[in-house]
Amino acid sequence: MDLTRFHQLxxxxxxxxxxxGKTEFAIKYFKGxxxxxxxxxxxxxxxxxxxxxxxxxxxxxxxxxNDALVKHIERKILEHFLHNKRKVLIVNTFxxxxxxxxxxxxxxxxxxxxGAIFLERPLEQCxxxxxxxxxxxxEDVVTSLFxxxxxxxxSEGFDEVLVVTFKPV
Numbered sequence: 001m002d003l004t005r006f007h008q009l010x011x012x013x014x015x016x017x018x019x020x021g022k023t024e025f026a027i028k029y030f031k032g033x034x035x036x037x038x039x040x041x042x043x044x045x046x047x048x049x050x051x052x053x054x055x056x057x058x059x060x061x062x063x064x065x066n067d068a069l070v071k072h073i074e075r076k077i078l079e080h081f082l083h084n085k086r087k088v089l090i091v092n093t094f095x096x097x098x099x100x101x102x103x104x105x106x107x108x109x110x111x112x113x114x115g116a117i118f119l120e121r122p123l124e125q126c127x128x129x130x131x132x133x134x135x136x137x138x139e140d141v142v143t144s145l146f147x148x149x150x151x152x153x154x155s156e157g158f159d160e161v162l163v164v165t166f167k168p169v
Contacts (some may be wrong), residue, residue: 019130
């Protein structure tokens with residue numbers, strides 16, 4: 001897969017359902033490529049475990065109240081890396097235009113090129129893969145997100161967009 005154009009971008013959003021393979025894709029194509037990774041899921045986990053004296057995080061611990069702080073931390077990390085001239089890969093579901101908008105706005109405000117890579121995998125595969133994850137997300141959440149999917153488009157303000165489609169097994 002030729003990602004040459006993406007390696008030039010300051011910000012890349014790696015998008016897809018839970019279980020779509022974002023972590024594996026990130027490691028395969030971006031590890032060791034002079035790019036810092038930001039993962040909202042990991043911020044949630046580390047923040048919960050830190051504030052709960054090492055108690056293990058699970059999706060049952062998710063709250064909208066805490067997620068506002070997680071999003072704030074994510075944005076501050078992004079701003080820090082960009083101010084320090086580091087390229088960033090942001091890993092999250094980002095299945096709707098609304099969920100991507102603030103990152104596009106940040107990129108434009110800071111005059112940084114931004115792209116999106118969307119991993120399109122059949123729902124059944126995502127559910128099966130998600131069930132194997134250590135921090136499994138409830139099936140109804142994954143299914144609900146599946147029906148909200150709006151694949152990224154250049155018209156949203158991206159400089160580059162790639163949709164990677166996985167075949168049904």
